[in-house]
Amino acid sequence: MRNKFIYIILFSLLGSCVTNTKEATNDNVVERQIDTLPGAAPYLTKDHKNNLVLSWARTINDSVSEFCYTISNDGGQNFGKITSIPGTQNIQPHSENLPKLIFKPSGAIIALWGESNGSPKNKYSGMVFYCQSFNGGATWTTPRTLVTDTTSFDQRYFDVALLPSGEVAVIWLDNRKSSNNEGSALFFATTEGNKGFVNEKRIGEGCCQCCRTDLFTDSKGNLHVLYRGIIKDSIRDMLHSVSSDGGRNFSNPKLVSNDNWVIRGCPHTGPSMTENSEGLHFAWFTGAADKGCFYTQSVDKGNSFKTRQRISISGSHPQITSAPDGTLLIAWDEAIVHDDKPYRRIAIQQRKQNGEALEQKFITTDTSSSSYPVILSLDNISTIVAYTKQHSDRSYIMLQRVMR
Numbered sequence: 001m002r003n004k005f006i007y008i009i010l011f012s013l014l015g016s017c018v019t020n021t022k023e024a025t026n027d028n029v030v031e032r033q034i035d036t037l038p039g040a041a042p043y044l045t046k047d048h049k050n051n052l053v054l055s056w057a058r059t060i061n062d063s064v065s066e067f068c069y070t071i072s073n074d075g076g077q078n079f080g081k082i083t084s085i086p087g088t089q090n091i092q093p094h095s096e097n098l099p100k101l102i103f104k105p106s107g108a109i110i111a112l113w114g115e116s117n118g119s120p121k122n123k124y125s126g127m128v129f130y131c132q133s134f135n136g137g138a139t140w141t142t143p144r145t146l147v148t149d150t151t152s153f154d155q156r157y158f159d160v161a162l163l164p165s166g167e168v169a170v171i172w173l174d175n176r177k178s179s180n181n182e183g184s185a186l187f188f189a190t191t192e193g194n195k196g197f198v199n200e201k202r203i204g205e206g207c208c209q210c211c212r213t214d215l216f217t218d219s220k221g222n223l224h225v226l227y228r229g230i231i232k233d234s235i236r237d238m239l240h241s242v243s244s245d246g247g248r249n250f251s252n253p254k255l256v257s258n259d260n261w262v263i264r265g266c267p268h269t270g271p272s273m274t275e276n277s278e279g280l281h282f283a284w285f286t287g288a289a290d291k292g293c294f295y296t297q298s299v300d301k302g303n304s305f306k307t308r309q310r311i312s313i314s315g316s317h318p319q320i321t322s323a324p325d326g327t328l329l330i331a332w333d334e335a336i337v338h339d340d341k342p343y344r345r346i347a348i349q350q351r352k353q354n355g356e357a358l359e360q361k362f363i364t365t366d367t368s369s370s371s372y373p374v375i376l377s378l379d380n381i382s383t384i385v386a387y388t389k390q391h392s393d394r395s396y397i398m399l400q401r402v403m404r
Contacts (some may be wrong), residue, residue: 154174385399
C-alpha cells in the first residue's frame with residue numbers, strides 16, 4: 001500500500017476526551033490525540049461487555065499524574081468521558097510497568113498501578129497498588145498495596161489475566177528471593193471475590209529486574225507466564241512457564257530462544273504472547289550480537305519452540321495480538337534518522353495463522369517520535385494501536401484504528 005498523508009476533520013470525543021486531526025502514513029489509518037493533557041503508558045483492554053477500554057497515566061502537572069481511562073462502545077470510533085481513578089495521584093508512569101485495568105465477568109473492575117518506593121537497598125524500587133470498583137467505576141475502594149509483607153520493598157513489572165473461574169490472576173517481580181543470586185523473584189496471586197488479591201506465592205527466581213512480564217490464559221484455561229530470565233548469571237533471554245491447574249503449580253521454565261544476550265544492565269523491553277488455532281505465538285527484543293525484534297511459535301503448549309524469525313533489526317518494545325480469524329498482528333517502535341535527526345516510529349506487521357509474515361507498514365511519520373505501542377485486535381478487519389508521541393518536551397496519548 002503506497003504511503004501518503006491524509007488530512008481529515010475528525011469528530012470531537014465526548015466529555016473531556018478529544019480527538020485532533022493528525023498526519024497518517026497510509027490509506028486506512030488516521031492518528032488521533034486522545035487527551036488535551038500530556039500523558040504516558042497507554043494500555044488497551046476490553047470490559048465485561050466487550051467494549052474497548054483505553055487507560056493511561058494522565059499528567060496533571062510537573063510532579064503529579066493520575067490513572068484514568070475512557071471507554072468506546074463502537075470499536076474506537078468514539079470514546080466517552082475520561083474517568084480519573086481516585087487515590088492514584090502517586091502513580092509513577094512507566095511504559096514497561098504499565099498501569100492496567102481488568103474487568104471481571106461480574107462487571108467488577110480492578111485498577112493496578114506502580115508507585116515509587118526508593119530505598120537504601122534499591123533507589124529504583126517500587127510498589128504495586130490496586131483498588132476495585134463494584135458499580136461500573138462510579139466509586140472505588142481505598143487503594144491498597146498488592147503485598148502486605150513488610151520484607152517486600154520492591155514490586156514492579158506486573159501483569160494480569162482473567163481465569164476461567166472469573167477471578168483475576170497477577171504476577172509481578174519482587175525482591176523476596178531465596179538466594180543472593182542476581183535478579184528478582186517472580187510472584188503470583190489471585191483474587192477471591194471482593195476481597196482482592198490473596199494467597200501470594202513465589203513461582204520463580206532469576207528474573208531480569210527491569211523488563212515487563214506477560215501473563216496469558218489460553219483457550220484451554222492454561223495459564224502461561226513469560227519473562228526475561230537471567231541464565232548463568234549474565235545471559236538475559238526469554239523464559240516460559242505454564243500452569244494447567246489455575247496457578248497451583250507451574251512447569252519448570254523453558255528457554256523460548258537461545259539468543260545468548262550477555263548483559264549486566266536493564267534492557268527495559270519485555271516479551272509478549274498470544275494464541276490462535278495454530279498454537280502460541282511470541283514476540284520479544286534481544287540486544288545480542290544478532291539483535292532486534294523476533295517472533296516464534298509453539299504448537300505444543302510451550303514444550304518446544306520453532307526457530308525464531310526476525311521482525312525488525314532496529315525495533316524494540318514489541319506487542320503481539322491475534323484477530324478472531326487467527327491472523328497475527330505485531331506492533332513495535334524503532335529508531336530512524338531523518339535529516340540527521342533521530343526519531344522513533346511505530347510499525348505493524350501481519351502474519352498468517354501459521355506465523356508466515358505478510359504485510360508490514362509504518363503508521364507514524366519519519367519526522368516524529370512515537371514509542372511504546374500497545375495493540376488490540378477488535379475484529380477481522382480492524383486493530384487498535386495506542387502509543388505515546390513526543391511534542392516539544394511532553395508526551396501525549398495517540399490512537400489509531402488500523403484497517404486490514
